[in-house]
Amino acid sequence: MKQTSTLSEKIKQFSYILIPILITQLAMYAMNFFDTMMSGQYAKNDLAGVAIGSSLWVPVYTGLSGILLAVTPIVAQLVGAxxxxxxxxxxxxxxxAGVSLALFVLLIGSLALEPILQSMTLEPEVRSIAKHYLIALSFGIIPLFVFNVLRSFIDALGMTRTTMIITLLTLPINVIFNYLLIFGKLGMPELGGVGSGYASAITYWLVTFIAIMVVHRQKPFNQYHIFKRLYAISFKKWKEIFLLGVPIGMSIFFETSIFSAVTLFMSKFGTEVIAAHQAALNFSSLLYMMPLSISMSLTIVVGFEIGAKRAQDAKAYSKLGLTTSILMSSMSGVILYLFRTPVSTIYSEDTIVIGLIAQFLVYAIFFQFSDAILAPMQGILRGYKDVNVTFFIALISFWVIGLPLGYILANYTAQGPFGYWIGLISGLAAGAIALSFRLFAVQKRKTSEIATTPSDF
Structure with a gap:
């Protein structure tokens, strides 16, 4: 990354960082998609088992791995300074810290997995597949968390294209091992949905090995000599990482787990509604990759500029990112409204389900507008290393406003299942408004601090 002075230079640098991150996020999303799709092609019980396992794993993984995102602003500010x-x-x-978190997950999983699955109303075969899918996945947890740290380092240098290439290289590997282990091809054991767990674990090891080789050998990463010496554990640095990362991780956890909770509440409305809700949510998650990628890009560029004590440049990037996000979400909202029925047919051939999906997708449009503001602001504030207030805003927006309001609308009004979506949209909107005030206050304070602090350069 380098200092920019004009808007066109900022657009060019921001795009250079953003586009690879977006492609990387889409590729990572595709891995989960192929796990689910290929398991479904094997048998419906395997699809159900993998779906249950994923619903338990994803909130835990996104929340804990979110803690390691703290490495991005830490490194970005060091490089900027x-x-x-x-x-x-x-x-x-x-x-x-990543290895310690992975070991913590393995310990808790060994104690809590069986009781959690037993508490759920599942067919014995589905419960067994979900259990063994998660056990298979657990063999790759340690390298996965290590990769998240290395990715944060690579991205913090603005070299997001490198992360993109690494992820794209491993995507076909994941698909191939899925095919071999799910269906038992080329002499491999036929494991069904459980095989997708082992395929993911193998992929995590490979992607981490590739990332280590890149960081160790390729420029500009090898100039930092990351693996040149073995440092002793520093709990002081861990404290910095966790103080910054825990609020980030918990904010992500609150956001991802709320959808799992809504899915459970949706069960009272019948199979068609659950299927339509899941399909619409799946497509909404795909569209969310754009504001999420913009958010991650903003953390990098804002952190770099704040580290270099260029408050006005940080504000300029913030405006650029927010504008880009709103424009892109507006475009996707229009396209989604016009093509909501064709999109619905991708997920089902049942006319009732298709109709319900199309209705849910109308609400997904409003999701896009709220996320277009909320996600980038979260990324900007992380660049400033301001995360604690964001954590509380996420908690209140989703669990104090969104879910209770959705429950009331779904169960005590004529809105039915759509009430949950209205509640979540209201929570997102409230969070976006609250973060707007927080961002204004942080930028004003940081500008004042930098103006009164002698430059180090």
Whole structure:
């Protein structure tokens, strides 16, 4: 990354960072899609088992891995401040912290997985597939968390295209191992849906190995000598990572787990409604990759500019990111409204389900507008290392406003299942408004601090 002085330079640099992140997110989304789709092609019980396993794993993974996103603003600000010698120590401590989180997940999983699955009303075969799918996945948890740290380091340098290439290389590997282990091809054991768990674990090891080789050998990463020496564990640095990362991770957890909760509440409305809700939510998650990618890009560029004590440039990037997000979401909203029925037919051939999906997708349009503001603001504030207030806003928006309001509308008004979506949209809108005030206050304070602080350069 480099300093920019004009709007056109900022657009060019921001696009250079954003586009690979977007492609990377889509590729990672595709891995989960292929796991589910190929398991469904094997048998319906395998599809159900993998779906249950994924619904338990995704909120936990996104929440805990979100903690490691703290490495991105930490490294971005160090690089912006030209403190490159401090980078390897921070990255290695991030890896140590990632391994500790992975071990924590394995410990809790070994104790809680069986009781959780037993508490759910599942057919024995589905419960068994879900259990063994998660056990298979667990063999790749440690390298997955290590990769998240290395990805944060790579992205913090603005080299998001490298992450994109690594992820795209591993996507076909994941699909191939899915095919071999789910269906038992080329002498491999026929494991059904459980095979997709082992395929993912193998993919996690490969993607981490590739990332280590890239960081160790390729420019500009090898100039930081990340693996040149073995640092002792520094709980002081862990404290910095966790103080910054825990609010980020918990904010992500609150946002992802709310949809799992809504899905459980939806069960009273029947199979067609559940299927339509899941399909619309799946497509909404695909569209969410755009504001999410913009959010991650903003954390990098804002962190870099704040580290270099260029408050006005950080504000300029913030405006650019928000404008881009709103424009892109407006375009996707119009397209979604016009093509909501054709999109619905992708997921089902049942006319009732198709009609319900199309109705849910209308509400998904309003999701897009709220996410277009909320997600980028979260990324901007992370770039400023301001995360605690964001955490509380996420908690209140989703669990104090969104879910209770949705429950009331769904169960005590004529809105029915759509009431949950109205509640979540209201929570998102409330969060976006609250974050707007927080961002204004943080930018004003940071501008004042930098103006009164002597420059290091």
């Amino acid at each position: 030209k403190k490159n010698k401090e980078v390897p120590f921070s990255v290695i401590q991030g890896i140590y």
